[in-house]
Amino acid sequence: MNQTVKELLKRKGPLAENEVKDLMKSYNIPTTKYEVVDTEEDVRNIRLKFPVALKVCSPNILHKTDVGGVKLNIENNKELLQEFLAFRKKFPEEHLLVDQMAKKGVEIIVGLVQDPSFGLTIMAGIGGIFTELYKDVSFRVVEIDRYDAEQMIDELEGKKLLEGFRNMKANKQLVIDLLLKVSKIGEELMEHIDQMDLNPVFVYEDGICVVDAKMILK
Numbered sequence: 001m002n003q004t005v006k007e008l009l010k011r012k013g014p015l016a017e018n019e020v021k022d023l024m025k026s027y028n029i030p031t032t033k034y035e036v037v038d039t040e041e042d043v044r045n046i047r048l049k050f051p052v053a054l055k056v057c058s059p060n061i062l063h064k065t066d067v068g069g070v071k072l073n074i075e076n077n078k079e080l081l082q083e084f085l086a087f088r089k090k091f092p093e094e095h096l097l098v099d100q101m102a103k104k105g106v107e108i109i110v111g112l113v114q115d116p117s118f119g120l121t122i123m124a125g126i127g128g129i130f131t132e133l134y135k136d137v138s139f140r141v142v143e144i145d146r147y148d149a150e151q152m153i154d155e156l157e158g159k160k161l162l163e164g165f166r167n168m169k170a171n172k173q174l175v176i177d178l179l180l181k182v183s184k185i186g187e188e189l190m191e192h193i194d195q196m197d198l199n200p201v202f203v204y205e206d207g208i209c210v211v212d213a214k215m216i217l218k
Contacts, residue, residue, distance in 0.1 A: 001188060002026050009192050012217055014059040018097055020196070020213035027181050031210040033100040043084045044077065048100040051075050054083050056090075057097035062214055073101065102209045105202030106161045106170035110178060112142070112186045112196040120186050120193065124149075124179055126158030127200045142186035149179040162203065169205035178208055194218045 004026050008019055015023075021031040036057060037043050046052075056069030064070045069091065074080045080098065087096055107127030115121045118141050125137035138152040153159055153175060162172040178201070186193065194216040202209045 005189075009189065009217070011059075014062055015215045015217065016057050016059050016095065016097075017055065017213060018057055018095075019059075020215045021210065023185075023215070024198075024210055024213060027185055029178065029181050029210060030208055031213065032102050035098050037084065037096050037098055040081065040084065043081050043098075046077065046080065046098055048098060050077075050080075051101045052080060053099040053101055054080065054087060055097045055099060056087065056094050058091070058094040061091075061094065062216075099211075102202055102211055103204075105204045105209070106168055107200040108162075108175060108203055109137075109197070109199040110182050110201055111198060112182065112193055114194055115141075120190050122152075122179065122183050122186055124152045124156070124175070126156055126161060142183050142190065144179065144183045146176060146180065149176040149183075152179060170203040171205055171208070174208045175203055192217050 004022050008015060008023055018034060018036050021034060024031050033048055035042070035046060035048060037046065051073045054071045054074060056064050056067070061067060061069055071083050074083055084096065109125045109127045111123045113121055113123060120142045121139050122142050122144060123137055123139050136157045138155040140148050140152055153162060153172060161168055162170045162175060182198070185196070197214040198210045200211050202211055
């Protein structure tokens with residue numbers, strides 16, 4: 001367990017998005033590129049490629065879109081500075097996160113949740129509108145092996161989206177690898193995690209990217 005993870009585990013309750021993504025990276029899980037900005041100078045010196053998203057970044061605000069805390073597809077630094085100033089008025093006490101926009105892929109969700117009967121379980125599902133419409137998810141008790149991960153995907157109604165449906169280029173093996181890495185997080189941090197939600201995760205032909213991430217510690 002590296003120092004980043006050890007420091008985060010000293011906390012209780014929700015983590016901020018950048019903290020969860022820092023934890024993901026420590027387990028070799030790819031995320032968007034991001035920078036935390038607190039001042040106009042931070043914004044002017046941003047090193048990310050446009051377009052970017054601006055988000056409120058706070059353990060106190062888990063559902064950012066509900067409070068108007070997300071602005072997508074910002075095209076240049078001038079626009080970013082304008083949005084930053086508006087966010088700073090709206091969320092004066094919170095950090096702000098600039099997230100490099102990721103290209104769209106097949107959307108999935110992956111998570112960990114404490115079940116009252118079974119303990120820590122891992123969840124996988126097809127993301128986007130299908131999550132709300134079909135509740136297309138599969139669960140296993142942590143820890144899982146590669147066979148379990150393959151079976152979880154096979155149980156999904158939308159699994160064809162990961163198998164080249166209508167020329168969608170999504171690498172199912174990378175999803176299996178992601179599930180194994182998340183299972184490892186669950187196994188190693190079982191005593192600390194109440195729940196974790198990676199949603200959406202974009203899956204491509206040659207890669208995978210966690211776009212948004214939440215975690216609540218016990």
